Amino acid sequence: MYDPLGLSIGTMNLVAAASGSSPVIRRAVLTLYPHCAPKLGVFGENSADPGTLMSAFVERIGDSVALISPDGSAHDPDLLTVEALDAMVVAAGADASSADITIAVPAHWKPGAVQALRNALRTHVGFVRSGLPPRLVPDALAALTAVNAEVGVPTGGVVGLLDFGGSGTYVTLLETKDEFEPVSATMRYDDFSGNQIDQALLLHVIEELGHTDIDATGTAMLGQLGTLREQCREAKERLSTDAVTELAAELSGTSIALELTREKFDDLIADRLTGLIYAFDDMLARNNSSFADLAAVVTVGGGASIPLVSQRLSFHTRLPVLTASDPVSAAAKGALLLATRSELMDLRTRTSVGLLVGGAHAAGASGVGVIDLPAGDVLMIDQDALTDRELAWSQTEFPEVPTRFEGDSYNEDGPCFSMRLNIIDPPKAPKRRIRVSQLLIGLCAAVAMTAVGGVAITLTAVEQRHTHHPAPIVPSVAPPPVSPSAKLPNPIPTSPAAPSPLPPPPSEAMAPSAAAPTSVETP
Template structure:
C-alpha cells in the first residue's frame, strides 16, 4: 500500500502491474505507471531508514521476466534517492537472495538441485536452483496464484462472516469500512495462529460488536486444498526439467506463508526430503541481499541499465583454399598462334593451287606475293620464279617456287619461321 503525496489517497496492487503499459488511475483521476509507484515506495522506505547507503540491492520476484525487470531498472534512473547512491543499484532475484541467506544460516548442501517455495502475499513461487552454481535457476519459475496470503485472509474473513448468522448484515453499504477493518483483524489473527493454537478477533459491524474465537485447526482446514495445488506444481516442475522426485537435495520454504505449521508439515510429508527454513522466513530475501552485498565486488565505474546485445549475423566460414594446379607443359613454337598460321597458310595454298589449275588454260602470270610468308621472309630466302619460266604442267610453277623458297638447311638460323 502506498500513500500518494499529491492527493493523499492510497493505492495498492502496483507491484503485480510492473511492466504493464496501462497506467493505474487513482480516485482523483491521476494516472501512474506501476513501476513509477514502486520506485516512489522504495524512495519512501529508504528515507524512512535514514537515507541511502553506499550499496543498495533490490530483490525482485523470481517469476518476473526480462521485460518487467528492465521496466524497473529504467524507472530507477528517475528515483530521487536511489539514483544518487555511490554505487549502482543491484537488482537480483529474490529466490537467489533467499537461498543465499539459507546457505549462511542454517545451511544448505553445496551441490545438487534445491527446490525453493516462496509463499508470498499474492501467490506462491516454485523455483529450482543449482547449489553448485551459486543457486543459478534451473528452468523457469512457476507461479501458483491459488495459494497466497491475500486469499488466506479472504477465506478466513468469509469463514468468520458465515458464523455470524442473522446477527449482522455485512452486505450493507455502511459496513464497508468495518469489513476493511475486519479483514485486517483476520490477517493479524492468521499471523498469531502460526505460533498459537487459538486466538480472538474483534468483530465490529454497525449495530453489532462481539469477539470471535478462531483456532488453528479451522485455519488449516481452509488452506489444505489450495496447498495441494502447490505440491502438484512442484511435482510438475521437477518432471518438466527431467529431475526425479528423489533427485532433489533439499526443499527450502520462505515467505510469510511458510510460518504456518501445516505448510512445513505438508511439504515435508510430500517430498520426504530435508526441509530448510528459518524462524522468520518472511525476511530471508532481505537477509540474503545483505549477505550477497558483502561478497559482491566493488565496481570500478557506474554503468547504466544494460540492454541485451544487438543481434549479429553468424560469420560465414572461409572457403577452403583451391587445390594446387599442375603447371601446363611448355610448348615450343615459332608462332604466337600456330593454329591460325596453319589455317592462313592452307587458304593461301588453296588459292595457289587454284591459280595453277587455271594457268594451264591461260597464259602464265607472275605469281603474287604470299600474304603471310613472302611478306615476312627475307628476300634472300624467298625468291619468286622468273616471269620467263615456262609452265610445263599443272602446278609446276607452284612446286618450283616452293622448292626455291625452302631454306637450304633446317638447322640454320634463317630456317625459323617468323612470328607475328
C-alpha cells in the same frame, strides 16, 4: 565507502535490511501528499493527515496503462514503486545517495518489468547520485543466499525453493554446486497465497456472525469488511505460533468474540495446500525429475511460518524442509549479503547480464562472488558500464574554509592555447560510370523493334502478291430488236462478247448465238 543495503519487493510487503539493525517491513500502500514526500504504510496509519492512497502498484510494473487513484488522477506504477523504495530507504535509516543498494525483485517478473523498474530508478535523483545504480537480483536467489548463511543448504544438488507470497506461491529449482544457479523457470501458483488464506478466514468469520447475505456495495460495509479482513490477517499470523487466538469481529451492528484454533485454520487451508503440492510434483515431472532428485526443500515468505506447510511438505517429499528464522525478510537479508559481496565482484559483474554469464565460471574458480545464471532468468544487473574505482575528484579532500585563488590571472595579451582541430576532408565526388547495362538493353530493344518491323513488312507484301482478282462477267444474251421507226445513233463498233467461263456439256451441241446486227438500214 558505501554502506550496503538490501531491499525486497513484494505485492503485499516491502522489506529493507541494513547492517547492524533489524529488518523494516512496510505494507505496499503509498500515501501521496501535495506538500510533502509520500509515506509508506497501511491504510489507517496516516489518517491524521489524509492524502491520496495508492495500492496494487507493484503488480502493475511495466504496464503502459496508468494507475488511477481514488481522486481520479493518473499515476505511473513504475514511479510509484520507486517512491515506495525511497521511503523504505528512509525508514531503514539509510541514505540512497551513499548506500550500495541491492534490490530483490520477484523471480517471475518478465524482462520487460525488470527493465521498466530499472528505467524508473534512473529518474530518481537519490538512486543515481552516487553513480552506483541499484543492482536488481531475483528474490529466489537472494532468499536462498540468506537461508544458506543461516542454516546451510546441501551442496552439490538441486533444491526446491517455495516462496509463499501475498499474491501466490512461487516455486524455483536451483542448483547448489559452486554458486546458486536456477535450473528451471519460476512457477507461480495463485490458489495458495496470503490473500486467498485471508479470504477463506474472512468467509469463516462472516459465517460465524450469521451474515451470509452481505451487500458489499455500500461504502460503510466496505470499510467494515476491510477492517475485518485486516483482523483476520493478524489472527492468521498469530496462529503461526499460538494454538488458539481470539478475534473481536463486528459487522452490521453484530459483534462477536470468536475463538480460532489452529486445527480449524488447518482445515480451511488443507485443500489449497494439497493443490500446491500436486502442482510442485507436476513441475518436477515436466523437468524430468522427482522429489528423489532433490537435496532439500527451502521455504520462505509469510506462508512459510505456518506449521502445516512444513509438515505436509516433509511428509509428501520425504526431504528436509529448511526455513529461515524470519522468512518474511529472507529476500531482503539475502540482498544485503549480495550487496556486501559487491566489493569483491569483478568489473564484469557490474556491466551487463551477458558479461556476467560469460565470465561466471572463471570468476567462480577464483572465489569471486559471481553467479552463473542462464540468460533471461536472473541476476539482472544494470546494463550500463560501471566502475569500482572512485573518480579523481571524489578522492580530493576539500578544505572546510574556501581559500583565495592564487593562480595567474587571465591576460588577453598573453599567449593563447593552441588546439588542433580535426581536419575534415570534403566528400569526394562519385566517379561517373559507364552504364553498360542500360546501353546494351537499349541496343537490344532497337534491334528487336527493327526485326519485328521488317518481318511485318515482308508478310504484308507476300499477302498482297497472292491475292486473286476475278474478271468481270459479261452477259451473252443479245438485246431485243429495235423497231424500224427508232432512230439509232451512229454505229459504234463493239467488242465481241467474252466467252462463257463454263464450257457446255459434251453431249449437246452449242447453239449458235445470234449476232447483233452491225448496221441498220434506214428507209
